[in-house]
Amino acid sequence: MPTLAERDHAVLWHPYTQMQTAPLPIPIVRGEGSWLIAEDGTRYLDGISSWWVNLHGHAHPHIARRVSEQLSTLEHVLFAGFTHPTAVELAEQLLEILPQNQARVFYSDNGSTAVEVALKMVLQYFHNQGQPERRTFLCFRDSYHGDTFGAMAVSSRGAFTQPFWPLLFDVEFIDVPVPGREAEVLAQLDAALARPEAAGFIFEPLVLGTAGMVMYAPEILSEMLRRCHQRGVLCIADEVMTGFGRTGPLFASELLTEQPDMMCFSKGLTGGTLAMGLTTCAAPIYTAFLSDDKMKALFHGHSYTANPVACAAALASLELTRTEGCTAQRQRIAAAHAAFRQEMDGLPGIRQVRQQGTILAVEYDPGEGTSYFSRLRDTFYQLAIDSHVVLRPLGNVVYLLPPYCTTHEELELLYAVLRRMRELVLNHIPAANLPEYLHD
Numbered sequence: 001m002p003t004l005a006e007r008d009h010a011v012l013w014h015p016y017t018q019m020q021t022a023p024l025p026i027p028i029v030r031g032e033g034s035w036l037i038a039e040d041g042t043r044y045l046d047g048i049s050s051w052w053v054n055l056h057g058h059a060h061p062h063i064a065r066r067v068s069e070q071l072s073t074l075e076h077v078l079f080a081g082f083t084h085p086t087a088v089e090l091a092e093q094l095l096e097i098l099p100q101n102q103a104r105v106f107y108s109d110n111g112s113t114a115v116e117v118a119l120k121m122v123l124q125y126f127h128n129q130g131q132p133e134r135r136t137f138l139c140f141r142d143s144y145h146g147d148t149f150g151a152m153a154v155s156s157r158g159a160f161t162q163p164f165w166p167l168l169f170d171v172e173f174i175d176v177p178v179p180g181r182e183a184e185v186l187a188q189l190d191a192a193l194a195r196p197e198a199a200g201f202i203f204e205p206l207v208l209g210t211a212g213m214v215m216y217a218p219e220i221l222s223e224m225l226r227r228c229h230q231r232g233v234l235c236i237a238d239e240v241m242t243g244f245g246r247t248g249p250l251f252a253s254e255l256l257t258e259q260p261d262m263m264c265f266s267k268g269l270t271g272g273t274l275a276m277g278l279t280t281c282a283a284p285i286y287t288a289f290l291s292d293d294k295m296k297a298l299f300h301g302h303s304y305t306a307n308p309v310a311c312a313a314a315l316a317s318l319e320l321t322r323t324e325g326c327t328a329q330r331q332r333i334a335a336a337h338a339a340f341r342q343e344m345d346g347l348p349g350i351r352q353v354r355q356q357g358t359i360l361a362v363e364y365d366p367g368e369g370t371s372y373f374s375r376l377r378d379t380f381y382q383l384a385i386d387s388h389v390v391l392r393p394l395g396n397v398v399y400l401l402p403p404y405c406t407t408h409e410e411l412e413l414l415y416a417v418l419r420r421m422r423e424l425v426l427n428h429i430p431a432a433n434l435p436e437y438l439h440d
């Protein structure tokens with residue numbers, strides 16, 4: 001009798017996985033708080049919220065109840081010509097807590113589609129106003145905004161996108177204004193903004209996730225947005241990862257003094273329960289699509305746009321996120337991370353420790369450049385799994401992004417693994433012990 005993992009291996013194709021060399025996947029049959037429970041009963045501590053989506057713990061009873069009620073009330077209805085209570089309520093509640101200039105909500109299916117919608121809104125905003133020549137996007141050289149074609153085009157020209165480079169539209173890349181590089185980046189931005197085609201600037205506010213949890217300050221980002229606005233360039237905050245409390249405040253953009261024109265959300269939107277994306281925009285963008293001319297409408301939509309069950313999950317998760325208890329949990333995790341950062345900062349084997357709210361990243365010093373394909377990656381991954389902890393190192397950068405319900409004791413288990421990774425680096429693991437394959 002084949003195991004579940006063997007049956008999987010016979011029929012499935014996993015994302016970001018070299019199927020020829022990857023070990024069999026770990027079969028998970030249940031989730032409970034910060035834990036994932038395998039078929040054989042082994043419990044794994046989810047240190048990265050299952051690809052950054054989970055906020056309040058797995059199989060949360062409040063979200064489960066709301067989803068179940070919605071399922072037996074209205075499971076789906078097309079969203080052109082029709083509406084339903086949960087879509088309206090979610091949009092109303094979000095606009096209450098988003099930066100004040102955000103006026104409209106457009107639903108889609110995931111983070112990539114939320115980005116696609118924002119890009120299309122920018123292009124058509126200028127098109128509808130008779131300026132189709134304004135069609136160039138500015139973005140950070142190391143950014144990641146998703147895997148669909150538009151999202152890839154505004155993402156780093158790295159290993160993920162290489163086979164598709166010839167088909168990706170041209171963008172203006174600028175460096176990330178990490179501390180010490182601000183003036184240089186502002187000069188790059190000014191040069192890019194001098195081009196008459198400049199239309200939009202898309203960015204991950206404060207933390208570039210996939211780039212390796214690269215962090216930069218709200219002050220410099222605010223200044224960048226100010227300069228964009230002076231040139232009429234629309235600014236898109238991709239809060240797919242940073243949204244819903246990850247960086248401290250509910251949204252990273254709250255720390256800015258200059259507000260984005262559009263925002264993208266997914267991941268934590270439903271508390272990690274169901275796939276959903278949304279794009280919000282300021283009023284002038286929306287009004288640029290209003291006309292007697294039908295051709296000025298936004299021709300974008302997905303069959304499952306504003307799915308009522310996903311909206312119900314998002315409402316239930318939002319209710320939990322807005323409690324004082326959740327704020328206290330996030331503050332507790334941030335404080336624990338800050339203490340751990342102090343402990344590790346400057347130690348041999350550590351290049352840098354970065355933290356923003358509940359996100360902690362340790363950049364180990366492998367004696368070579370920082371890279372997603374660092375040979376340390378697989379060794380670190382295996383060490384975590386052997387310790388019954390789920391982490392997905394970004395090369396030699398290992399980060400924690402735990403569900404907010406993660407307890408002090410559970411955080412200590414995660415920190416212990418990070419300490420052991422440093423020992424491994426210090427002991428100069430011989431190259432022969434480093435697996436050659438990449439299953440990522």
Ligand SMILES: Cc1ncc(COP(=O)(O)O)c(C=O)c1O
Pocket residue numbers: 110111112113115144145146147204209210238239240241266267
């Ligand atoms: C900042 C950011 N934007 C967009 C995406 C794409 O989201 P999805 O994987 O839901 O398509 C991601 C995914 O990691 C992300 O981190």
